[in-house]
Amino acid sequence: MMRAAxxxxxxxxxxxxxxxxAFTPGDPVRGEKVFRKCKACHSIExxxxxxxxxxxxxxxxxxxxxxxxRFSTSMIEAGxxxxxxxxxxxxxxxxxxxxxxxxxxxxxxxRNKMVFRLKDGDQRADVIAFLMSLEEEDP
Numbered sequence: 271m272m273r274a275a276x277x278x279x280x281x282x283x284x285x286x287x288x289x290x291x292a293f294t295p296g297d298p299v300r301g302e303k304v305f306r307k308c309k310a311c312h313s314i315e316x317x318x319x320x321x322x323x324x325x326x327x328x329x330x331x332x333x334x335x336x337x338x339x340r341f342s343t344s345m346i347e348a349g350x351x352x353x354x355x356x357x358x359x360x361x362x363x364x365x366x367x368x369x370x371x372x373x374x375x376x377x378x379x380x381r382n383k384m385v386f387r388l389k390d391g392d393q394r395a396d397v398i399a400f401l402m403s404l405e406e407e408d409p
Contacts, residue, residue: 296392301400304393307386314404323384326401329355344371344380351375357398364388364397 305314311323319325324339335341335349353359353374363370366387371380388394 296395296397296399298396298399298403300393301396301398301403304388304397305400307388308397311384311386314401327404329360329401330357330405331355342381342383344375344382348374357402360398360401361391361394364394365391 308323308326311320313320313325314327315325316327319338324337324341332355333349334353334355335346341349348371351374359370363384364387367384368380368382371382372378388397
């Protein structure tokens with residue numbers, strides 16, 4: 271009987287520990303190297319855009335689908351529904367963009383332009399740390 275009473279607490283602790291590990295800060299220096307995979311589509315220079323993806327400078331705190339870029343209808347809908355980019359949301363998005371949008375919008379089909387996935391959690395954390403370091407440098 272006592273084990274049954276402890277189970278919810280143990281499960282909550284395991285879940286908290288798992289989520290905490292998933293979003294630990296990465297290394298911005300390593301993230302800059304990993305970001306080379308992203309440069310084909312994304313810029314991180316102020317005022318500079320690429321045709322294949324939005325500029326990622328100032329990403330955190332931005333409403334999804336609002337930068338100077340032609341976003342998919344699903345990304346615009348997600349932004350209109352309140353999606354604002356945080357490190358956790360960027361992590362989930364770059365792990366599997368289509369699945370993230372499906373879950374965010376609560377639909378089974380989405381239109382999404384980003385086909386690249388960054389499956390490695392450490393690399394995602396590093397890229398996020400790199401993007402966050404750029405925002406700290408921004409005057």
